[in-house]
Structure formats: C-alpha cells, structure tokens
Amino acid sequence: HQSIGKAAESLYISQPSLSKYLKNLEERLGAPLFDRRENHYYPTYMGERYLYYAERIAAFGDQWSQEFDDIAHQEKGRLNIAAPIMMGTTLIEPSLMGFHKRYPYVTLNIMEAINFVAENSLTIYNVHKFPENMDYQILREEEIVLVLNKNHPLCEKAQPKEGFRHPWLDLKMLEKENFILLYPDQNTGGIAQSLFKEYSMEPTVLLHTRNSAMSIRLAIQGLGAAFAPESYFREESRFFPEGCCFSIGQKPVLTTTIVAYQKKKYLSQHARDYVEILKEYATSLSVSKGNDI
Helix, strand or coil, X not given: CCCHHHHHHHHCCCHHHHHHHHHHHHHHHCCCCEEEECCEXXXXXXXXXXXXXXXXXXXXXXXXXXXXXXXXXXXXXXXXEECCHHHHHHHHHHHHHHHHHHXXXXXXXXXXCCCCCCCCCEEEEEECCCCCCEEEEEEEEEEEEEEEECCCHHHHHCECCCCCCCCECCHHHHCCCEEEEECCXXXXXXXXXXXXXXXXCCCEEEEEECCHHHHHHHHHCCCCEEEEEHHHHHHHHCCCCCEEEEEXXXXXXXXXXXXXXXXXXXCCHHHHHHHHHHHHHHHHHHHHHHHHC
C-alpha cells in the first residue's frame, strides 16, 4: 500500500493501532522493516524477507483451516469441477452416482469449461503436453480416431495394421476431403494440425467449431471428416450409428486425460476420493475396450 492509512483500512483496524504494532515488532526484531519517506512506507531488505515468510505462514494457515474443516466436517462440503462438455458426458456423469453414495451431502458444481480459476477444485481435460503450473494425475490414455460416414468410399480401403486398435487409413488419401475441425487451441484441433503438417496436407476446412459432439455428428452424417477421442465417438455412435472410425498416423495418435488442481494446495478428502473414483472408472473402460478387440 505504501501508506499506513490504506494498510490499516484494508485490515479493518485503526491507523494508530497499526503504527504501534509495527513499532513494537521492529523493536522486537531489532531492525527497521520499512523506510519512511515523504509519508510513504518502503520495505527494507529485512522487511522484504519478513513479508516473504509472513505470506508463506498465512498460506499454511489457510491450508490448515481447510484441512481442519475437512476433518471436522467430512460428510459435508463442495466440490468444483471444470471439464469440457463431452468429458462431462463420457467420464464425469457415469462416475457421479458412486461419489454421491459416498458423500451424499457434498454439493457438486460442474462448469463446462477448462479455465484454471482458483475456485476450481479439479479440472479434467485431454492434453498432449502436460501442464507445468498445475499438479495433476493421469486418468487414462486413448486414441484419436478419424470419423467418417460408413458409406464413404474410403471406408473400403481401410486395412488392419499391427499396433492399431481400429482399421487403419492412410490420411494422405483424404487430401481432397472436406474436414470439420476443432480450433487449433483445443487439444484435438491441435493434434489435427500436427497430423496435416506431418503429411504435408492442406485440406479444405469446411467448418471450425469448439463443439466436439457437433463435429462428430456432422462427420457421421457425411458432411466431411472429423477427428475425435475414441470415447467421444463411442458416445455419439450410440445415437448416430451411421458412422465408423479409423486409426490414422504413422503410429497410434494418443491423447491423455488428466485431472489437474492447484499446485501445492490442500485437496479435500472428498476431492481425493473422487479422483480415485475417476481412476477406477477410466480403468474399467480400458478393460472393456480390451475385451472388445
């Protein structure tokens, strides 16, 4: 604040009380914490170090308050979750009944976005590059597939290929195809751009959208080709069975689903338990997919 008056106001105490506290503190430490110049306060080196540790102590105090509340009121609380819409449908929704049975009085707030904001306890999304500013746990790894209408002439050209889960198509064969793509700043959209660069392709992009379900459905209806995580395609094909999916790339194109949370921040017990529920459900999906091969 550089002003003792403004600092006192922000702390909801009187200016004389704050001045007296600082004077007593400096006497106890035996060194000045602030230089006073023209009615402004500037921290000395000692003051800077004191503030550094004071902030850390305050942060630990906040974490202790959260943990104490967690221990004292385990059955009640709130869990904020941020995730893309399709992730909510394919991963979060099927896992909620198990969580609710364990924590019937915990309120869930699900935000269909992946913005990293402080109030989000958990953020669940697909990555091809892991975040450096967040702690995270890996939930699953799945293949990015090419989606076409099952009557598309290229469907007959797909061949089994070792190491790939689905019939494999040479992406170069779709050079003249119209594509329905997610934006490049989205995970699947970024993977599409990398594939086009790898294959030296500049295909026609008929539509850009941020809606994964829309891109899959339009491809199934025959408007063009789309890319999607395998679980997303499986979900949409329950309602639109006219589509088929193919493996592509020189090696399987994989994406990783993670659950991320603020680095070095206390995670409530019910949040930790929900992460384990997500892991169990994701593992069960992997096993069932393996049995389908």
